[in-house]
Amino acid sequence: MIYNFSAGPAVLPKQVLQQAADEMLDWHGSGMSVMEMSHRGKEFSSIINAARDDLRDLLNVPGNYRILFMQGGALAENALIPINLAGRLTGGDLSRATADYVNTGSWSTKSIKEARRYCKVNEAASSAAQHFASIPERATWRLSPDAAYVHLCTNETIDGVEYHFVPDVAAETGGAPLVADMSSHILSRQIDVSQYGVIYAGAQKNIGPAGLTIVIVREGLLGHAAAICPTAFNWKIVADNESMYNTPPTYGIYIAGLVFQWLKRQGGVAAMEQRNIEKAELLYGYLDSTDFYATRIAKDARSRMNVPFFLRDESLNEAFLAGAAKAGLLQLKGHKSVGGMRASIYNAMPLEGVQALVAYLQAFEKSH
Numbered sequence: 001m002i003y004n005f006s007a008g009p010a011v012l013p014k015q016v017l018q019q020a021a022d023e024m025l026d027w028h029g030s031g032m033s034v035m036e037m038s039h040r041g042k043e044f045s046s047i048i049n050a051a052r053d054d055l056r057d058l059l060n061v062p063g064n065y066r067i068l069f070m071q072g073g074a075l076a077e078n079a080l081i082p083i084n085l086a087g088r089l090t091g092g093d094l095s096r097a098t099a100d101y102v103n104t105g106s107w108s109t110k111s112i113k114e115a116r117r118y119c120k121v122n123e124a125a126s127s128a129a130q131h132f133a134s135i136p137e138r139a140t141w142r143l144s145p146d147a148a149y150v151h152l153c154t155n156e157t158i159d160g161v162e163y164h165f166v167p168d169v170a171a172e173t174g175g176a177p178l179v180a181d182m183s184s185h186i187l188s189r190q191i192d193v194s195q196y197g198v199i200y201a202g203a204q205k206n207i208g209p210a211g212l213t214i215v216i217v218r219e220g221l222l223g224h225a226a227a228i229c230p231t232a233f234n235w236k237i238v239a240d241n242e243s244m245y246n247t248p249p250t251y252g253i254y255i256a257g258l259v260f261q262w263l264k265r266q267g268g269v270a271a272m273e274q275r276n277i278e279k280a281e282l283l284y285g286y287l288d289s290t291d292f293y294a295t296r297i298a299k300d301a302r303s304r305m306n307v308p309f310f311l312r313d314e315s316l317n318e319a320f321l322a323g324a325a326k327a328g329l330l331q332l333k334g335h336k337s338v339g340g341m342r343a344s345i346y347n348a349m350p351l352e353g354v355q356a357l358v359a360y361l362q363a364f365e366k367s368h
């Protein structure tokens, strides 16, 4: 048995991969692979519409929000967010626009750096000085009264920090919408979409193959793009064309749709969240119970999806990883900027995978 703890691209449900294999050459008797279909034909239309509807059901997306299937990943959105939204209060003029960002780790640092190319960025709070081991206390945030939006990365994939609360920022910002990078925990927990203006996520962590990017945006926030916005990345144009202004990533949308159906069969996001809590508690519980391993993240900010941990004796790292691979536990090496180990335990990671990891952690500790 192999368990893949990659941070992304990451493990997908076996049943989904099996179904895609079965349908690879002939989708539903059409005589075509999904890869060979016109994106405007009736077959693919039924695929993209079902995927959109299922995602709307799973996340309870209100009717006044649009779901966009885009390309370019979360990093492209880091530029497209200021380009589409920062000019919201200045008639599209980015030179006078301000956006607030909260810095909680590697990915929000990147978002900030990219946004600075387009508009003024106010870093409202940062945990950099604490090595991103926690989320800055909400009371310490210094928000702008004229912020076009407030950006958060709600799960820091590299640092292993997750928001377990939704900050209320309306009062100090004159009602600025929250914009959240949810790439690595979308669909892992229940959320109230109406508390956000924009939610975005690259698909390759918790949804499907790389190449598909999901954007969920409140309708009232469309139509503020700056003049420099590439047409194919203008959210309003993408929305008006039902994500078909240009050819969307058709195969990625198909696989994402299968994952959405799989999630529904598992009981939806509420059921996934319960399992994810169980998996995270099992792993953190073991890591907390021994001095052989260590974690560095404040307990109230620990990610349920990405669990960085360290061996106290780092000279054993190589042996640890080699033994893990031998036991079928793959891709546990930590990100190079953090070091140590990282176990990503997304929706598609079964409880048995985490049990196998804990058994290995125990066995390695005993033998060293």
Ligand SMILES: *Cc1c(COP(=O)(O)O)cnc(C)c1O
Pocket: 008, 072, 073, 074, 075, 076, 107, 153, 155, 156, 157, 181, 182, 183, 184, 202, 203, 205
């Ligand atoms: C992986 C990741 C990204 C980068 O996504 P790309 O698809 O490579 O652009 C950005 N933000 C978060 C939180 C991520 O986990």
